[in-house]
Amino acid sequence: MSENLEQSFVVQLQANQNIIHKICRLYTAGEDAHKDLFQEITIQLWKAYPKFRGDSKFSTWAYRVALNTAITLYRKTKRSVSTVEYENHQHFVKDVDYNYEEEEQIKLMYKAVYQLNDIEKALVFMYLEDKDYQEIAETLGISEVNARVKMNRIKGKLKKILNP
Amino acid sequence: MKELDLLKKDWKKNANSFAQISEVEIYNMIHRKSSSIVKWILIISILEISFWTFSNIFINTDDVLQKINHPEIVFALEFLTYFNYVVVLIFVWIFYKNYRTISTTVATKLLMSAILKTRKTVQYYVWYNLGMILITTILSIFAAFVYNPDMAFLKEKIAGNGKAMFVTVTILIVVILGFLGIFWCFYRLLYGTLLRRLYANYQELKKIDF
Numbered sequence: 001m002s003e004n005l006e007q008s009f010v011v012q013l014q015a016n017q018n019i020i021h022k023i024c025r026l027y028t029a030g031e032d033a034h035k036d037l038f039q040e041i042t043i044q045l046w047k048a049y050p051k052f053r054g055d056s057k058f059s060t061w062a063y064r065v066a067l068n069t070a071i072t073l074y075r076k077t078k079r080s081v082s083t084v085e086y087e088n089h090q091h092f093v094k095d096v097d098y099n100y101e102e103e104e105q106i107k108l109m110y111k112a113v114y115q116l117n118d119i120e121k122a123l124v125f126m127y128l129e130d131k132d133y134q135e136i137a138e139t140l141g142i143s144e145v146n147a148r149v150k151m152n153r154i155k156g157k158l159k160k161i162l163n164p
Numbered sequence: 165m166k167e168l169d170l171l172k173k174d175w176k177k178n179a180n181s182f183a184q185i186s187e188v189e190i191y192n193m194i195h196r197k198s199s200s201i202v203k204w205i206l207i208i209s210i211l212e213i214s215f216w217t218f219s220n221i222f223i224n225t226d227d228v229l230q231k232i233n234h235p236e237i238v239f240a241l242e243f244l245t246y247f248n249y250v251v252v253l254i255f256v257w258i259f260y261k262n263y264r265t266i267s268t269t270v271a272t273k274l275l276m277s278a279i280l281k282t283r284k285t286v287q288y289y290v291w292y293n294l295g296m297i298l299i300t301t302i303l304s305i306f307a308a309f310v311y312n313p314d315m316a317f318l319k320e321k322i323a324g325n326g327k328a329m330f331v332t333v334t335i336l337i338v339v340i341l342g343f344l345g346i347f348w349c350f351y352r353l354l355y356g357t358l359l360r361r362l363y364a365n366y367q368e369l370k371k372i373d374f
Contacts, residue, residue, distance in 0.1 A: 006194070014187045021182035022175075038185070039193050046194040102170060109171040127168070128175045155165045162167060 009049050012058045013042065019063045026113065026125050027070045037070065044069040064139050067125065071118045112161040120154050127151060192275060199267035201362045202282055206259040208354060209289070213252050237307045244303070248296055255289045279366045283359055290351045297347055301340050 013020075020041050024034045048065050052058070113124055119140070126136045137147040262282040266275065309319065322328045 006191070009194075010187050010190045013190050014185070017185055017190075018180060018182055022179065025182075042190060042193045105167060105170055106174045109167050113171070128172050155168065158168065159165070 005049070009046060013045065013062070016059045016062055019059060020066050022129070023063075023066050023070050023125060026121050027118070029114065041066045041069045063129075067122050067139060071122055108162060109158070112158050115161055116154065116157065120150070120157070123147070123151055123154055195365065199263065201358050201365070202259070202263045202266045205282070205286060205355065205358055206256070206263050208358075209252075209256050209259050213249075213256065234307075234311045237303075237311055240303065241300075241307070244296075244300060251292065255285070255292070258285050259289075276366060276370065279362055283362060286355050286359055290355060293351065294344060294347060298340070298344060301343055305336060305340070 020038055021034075023041065024037045028034045028037050045062060045065050052061050113121065116124065122140060123136060126139065131139075133144050133147045133151075136151075137144040140147065142150070259282075262278060262285060265278045266282065322332055
């Protein structure tokens with residue numbers, strides 16, 4: 001493996017690492033699981049890197065590979081999410097306009113998202129990232145209509161979890 | 165959906181709140197060789213212990229021990245067997261811990277010290293095993309000669325003949341040394357190769373630890 005390739009990969013990944021962190025936040029609970037998935041994704045990205053031609057932005061490419069890793073590869077390994085762990089894990093930043101009620105709601109939302117399956121999480125992730133349905137569809141390899149339908153179902157599911 | 169928008173707001177707010185991973189740490193992640201080497205050390209040591217356990221089950225030594233009919237020797241051999249299991253299991257446990265440390269550590273300095281520690285453990289393990297083989301072989305030969313009634317005839321013959329005694333002892337020593345040599349080569353080949361790779365990786369890490 002050429003040194004230059006390695007160097008450019010490390011530099012770009014370092015600059016774009018928040019993409020991976022965000023995926024880890026949605027897919028794992030607890031610091032160790034977060035680190036594990038981060039490492040797993042990094043290795044998958046590195047393996048796929050020689051095929052990255054640079055005709056898209058590194059970030060676009062990285063988030064697709066990372067998301068696919070989270071959906072496919074990581075699913076095979078153990079990962080049970082307990083809500084207790086989750087609450088210990090999340091550090092909510094308290095700022096000036098700290099709103100207790102809102103904060104509670106956000107917590108409940110994260111908990112609800114955790115109960116979704118891995119594909120559904122991917123959709124939520126891209127929704128949170130403001131990706132349009134065309135991009136969501138492309139990334140997941142489904143039709144745009146299907147992506148919309150799925151997203152609506154997820155919203156329904158989340159509502160059900162929040163108000164059983 | 166109101167809650168989803170709320171989540172999005174929070175998501176965006178916290179988008180840059182992650183503890184950042186350094187370039188060196190990323191470099192380490194894609195050089196995970198160490199962890200797979202240590203995994204092999206762990207696997208081989210477990211295979212080794214299973215092999216010995218199985219061979220103990222299939223090679224029936226009870227008859228021989230009964231013939232010897234000396235409880236203290238039987239006890240000593242049995243004690244050594246169990247003692248050996250305990251020690252080897254402790255080693256396997258240490259190998260496992262080394263593996264956990266190496267596969268989860270991202271800091272170069274810690275990784276390097278973990279590699280050195282693993283090398284030390286493996287070296288102790290090999291020395292321990294060789295020592296144990298030496299002790300059991302000597303003990304077995306001693307038991308066979310002194311206590312086994314089948315050998316009484318041979319013993320009598322040798323006792324009266326200084327030359328025969330000398331030859332027998334020499335042959336025994338050669339056998340013991342040969343036995344040890346075989347195991348030494350085996351360990352050298354098996355663990356030596358892994359340790360060399362581990363060390364090469366250590367040297368690489370040393371280079372990037374600016």
